[in-house]
Amino acid sequence: MLRKRPLGSTGLNVTEIGFGALEIGRDWAPDVNADPSHLSCEQAGRVLNGLLDLGINFIDTAPAYYRSEEFIGSTIAHRRDEYVLATKVGEHWEPSGSYYDYSREATLRFIDRSLERLRTDRIDLIQIHSASMEVLERGETLGALQEARDAGKVLHIGMTGGVAEGVRALEIGGYETVQVPYNLLNLAAEERLLALAREKKAGVILMRGLAGGKLTEKFERLEKAEAREAIRGFVPFTPSGKAEELAGLALCFVLSSPEVSTVIAGSRRLEAVEANVRSVETGLDAAVAERLRAHARGLAVSVW
Numbered sequence: 001m002l003r004k005r006p007l008g009s010t011g012l013n014v015t016e017i018g019f020g021a022l023e024i025g026r027d028w029a030p031d032v033n034a035d036p037s038h039l040s041c042e043q044a045g046r047v048l049n050g051l052l053d054l055g056i057n058f059i060d061t062a063p064a065y066y067r068s069e070e071f072i073g074s075t076i077a078h079r080r081d082e083y084v085l086a087t088k089v090g091e092h093w094e095p096s097g098s099y100y101d102y103s104r105e106a107t108l109r110f111i112d113r114s115l116e117r118l119r120t121d122r123i124d125l126i127q128i129h130s131a132s133m134e135v136l137e138r139g140e141t142l143g144a145l146q147e148a149r150d151a152g153k154v155l156h157i158g159m160t161g162g163v164a165e166g167v168r169a170l171e172i173g174g175y176e177t178v179q180v181p182y183n184l185l186n187l188a189a190e191e192r193l194l195a196l197a198r199e200k201k202a203g204v205i206l207m208r209g210l211a212g213g214k215l216t217e218k219f220e221r222l223e224k225a226e227a228r229e230a231i232r233g234f235v236p237f238t239p240s241g242k243a244e245e246l247a248g249l250a251l252c253f254v255l256s257s258p259e260v261s262t263v264i265a266g267s268r269r270l271e272a273v274e275a276n277v278r279s280v281e282t283g284l285d286a287a288v289a290e291r292l293r294a295h296a297r298g299l300a301v302s303v304w
Helices: 041-054 068-082 104-118 133-138 140-150 163-172 193-200 217-221 225-232 243-255 270-279 286-297
Strands: 004-006 013-015 017-020 058-060 084-089 091-094 097-100 123-128 154-160 177-181 203-207 260-264
Touching: 004 260, 013 017, 013 260, 017 270, 041 068, 041 270, 058 260, 068 084, 068 104, 084 104, 084 140, 104 123, 104 140, 123 140, 123 177, 133 140, 133 163, 140 154, 154 163, 154 203, 163 177, 163 193, 177 193, 193 203, 217 225, 217 243, 243 260, 243 270, 243 286
Parallel strands: 017 058, 017 260, 058 084, 084 123, 123 154, 154 177, 177 203, 203 260
Antiparallel strands: 004 013, 091 097
């Protein structure tokens, strides 16, 4: 059974494994996926209903994930009370490309459109998508999110971005959660962010816990031989020394940090979601986590 953790001081409890809904709605990761195409609405519905049946209760989406919000609204809105719903403002994507707008007016429009596509009357967590230092310092987007919260359209406020931006958001205040990358190929969050989040009682949501699929058996499809060999070095740490167990090892590693609320792992395949859930049931021994960390710090940054 999936364990739950507090999402900072929001009062929400979320499953250790959350679902990142990018891949169901937008073509993604051609470097490791032989077919990077997104799903149909019917296919997405099977995945979304299946992950709720597994007990996953945190779903992270965005207007930048193309059809993702629409698919969620079309297929699981009738189960709305079973999941904590997080989406974003600031970026919208169409096949012609992305456009970005962090102004007050655009932010409020983003929220209203998301509510329509998601077929819900409230967004549990609204986040600034890929917040830059300039967006954070200006504060206009945060102010708009606070307006939407006062209107009852959103319940809690967070941001997504790099580790440095996450640190700055926590310093500025007003953000109840930060969503940042953290994985065996990117340990930057350990330098300051995790401790600061603990101090501020903020929820930490991890993106790229599997490094965009590189920390799975798919790493063998990477073009750079040096990258493939570096990742292969993690395989002996898995319970049976098999590459198919690499994703579970990577997830257990980031979850060994108590500051982490949830790690969002996306997939087009329900079987992969089920495997992720099974893989974190036993956790990771602290000594193994330290050996993994030491190995990860020894990797050449130039590989990535």
